[in-house]
Amino acid sequence: MTDKKPLKQYLMIPGPTPIPTEILSAMSHEMIGHRGPVFSKILAEVIEGLKWAYQTKNDVMVFPCSGTGGMETAVVNTLSAGDKALFVNIGNFGDRWIKIAKTYGVDAIDLKVERGTACDPKVLAAELAKDSNKEIKAVFMQQNETSTGVINDVKALAAVVRKSHPDVLILVDAVSGLLTADLKSDDWDLDVVVSGSQKAFMVPPGIAAVSMSKRAWKAYESSTLPKHYWDIKVQKKFADKGQTYTTPPESIIFGMHKAVEMLKKEGLENIFERHAENKKIVRAGLKGVGCKLLADDVCSSPAVTAIFPPDGVDAEKVRSEMRNRFGVELAPGQGDLKGKIFRIGHLGYVDKLELVATIGALELLFSQMGAPVEIGKGTKAALEQIK
Numbered sequence: 001m002t003d004k005k006p007l008k009q010y011l012m013i014p015g016p017t018p019i020p021t022e023i024l025s026a027m028s029h030e031m032i033g034h035r036g037p038v039f040s041k042i043l044a045e046v047i048e049g050l051k052w053a054y055q056t057k058n059d060v061m062v063f064p065c066s067g068t069g070g071m072e073t074a075v076v077n078t079l080s081a082g083d084k085a086l087f088v089n090i091g092n093f094g095d096r097w098i099k100i101a102k103t104y105g106v107d108a109i110d111l112k113v114e115r116g117t118a119c120d121p122k123v124l125a126a127e128l129a130k131d132s133n134k135e136i137k138a139v140f141m142q143q144n145e146t147s148t149g150v151i152n153d154v155k156a157l158a159a160v161v162r163k164s165h166p167d168v169l170i171l172v173d174a175v176s177g178l179l180t181a182d183l184k185s186d187d188w189d190l191d192v193v194v195s196g197s198q199k200a201f202m203v204p205p206g207i208a209a210v211s212m213s214k215r216a217w218k219a220y221e222s223s224t225l226p227k228h229y230w231d232i233k234v235q236k237k238f239a240d241k242g243q244t245y246t247t248p249p250e251s252i253i254f255g256m257h258k259a260v261e262m263l264k265k266e267g268l269e270n271i272f273e274r275h276a277e278n279k280k281i282v283r284a285g286l287k288g289v290g291c292k293l294l295a296d297d298v299c300s301s302p303a304v305t306a307i308f309p310p311d312g313v314d315a316e317k318v319r320s321e322m323r324n325r326f327g328v329e330l331a332p333g334q335g336d337l338k339g340k341i342f343r344i345g346h347l348g349y350v351d352k353l354e355l356v357a358t359i360g361a362l363e364l365l366f367s368q369m370g371a372p373v374e375i376g377k378g379t380k381a382a383l384e385q386i387k
């Protein structure tokens with residue numbers, strides 16, 4: 001073991017992700033008047049880029065906040081106290097949306113699914129079938145559940161909702177999922193989709209984007225939940241003038257402007273493929289190391305992988321050793337999984353070779369911690385996934 005500090009940091013967490021130099025440079029722009037024409041043009045182009053990423057013609061508004069602000073925006077602009085809403089809950093962020101809704105007096109039905117699995121559309125259909133009086137007004141779900149490394153089949157879940165409850169709202173938290181896998185807001189008839197700047201957009205935290213369908217705007221008109229900062233109609237009024245209601249985080253907007261330009265150039269299919277390949281590299285490498293993964297292959301996330309360390313190896317010790325010895329920052333388990341798992345983020349500005357290096361460092365560490373690991377087996381399996 002060495003006591004030398006690592007030279008570099010490898011940010012292998014599921015957001016914030018590393019930032020490309022082009023985006024960092026764009027963000028170093030001086031501040032400009034946020035009620036003037038230059039800013040208006042930039043904001044309008046950012047919103048156009050968001051619509052492209054969302055695959056929607058719906059309105060998309062940006063709020064200066066983290067993803068959770070976007071989740072709260074979705075609730076307070078569409079529901080009223082006492083409204084019944086169903087929450088597809090596959091992890092910590094499902095729990096969070098329920099907490100937000102309950103804070104405002106929403107009657108939240110918790111469709112809690114075993115951690116590490118996605119929601120089976122048949123399970124959702126059965127839950128909706130119980131609502132014979134059609135009291136449910138909205139169905140909430142995560143596209144990608146960051147705490148467990150699981151991706152839901154949003155297309156199939158949305159289709160199930162539309163079949164039994166054609167007019168209810170479908171609200172999707174795509175904070176960590178957007179751009180890592182296909183999400184067709186319009187084709188799949190999604191009413192509200194939430195995202196954040198710090199994930200696959202490769203921009204620092206600071207902006208949440210929230211889309212609103214016609215159905216969602218109609219729900220806004222009858223929603224009586226209290227709102228001021230999160231009032232999306234106010235935000236829309238300003239967006240139509242090329243502004244935000246409050247002072248915007250200009251640097252983040254400049255970063256988003258560059259990000260959507262770069263991402264559009266890459267193309268949606270290539271972006272999805274890049275994330276799918278990252279997932280394959282990480283999963284093959286970890287299996288080679290002998291680790292058990294929380295999510296099965298069928299529902300595994302292209303953005304993040306949740307990992308049980310080998311028997312006898314402490315998950316938090318893995319994180320501190322990886323940080324101190326190799327400069328690799330890994331994410332902890334959340335909620336009930338705290339201390340039991342660690343997570344590797346592989347979304348945004350993360351390169352294949354960084355993933356291989358992370359697997360290499362893990363197998364060296366595990367073997368030095370006494371786990372029966374054959375050094376090189378995981379790295380070889382990871383490398384074999386690279387086309």
Ligand SMILES: Cc1ncc(COP(=O)(O)O)c(C=O)c1O
Nearest residue numbers: 066067068093144146173175176
């Ligand atoms: C799926 C998901 N939803 C919501 C959030 C909340 O975002 P924030 O931490 O930016 O508030 C996160 C953050 O990691 C997330 O991964």
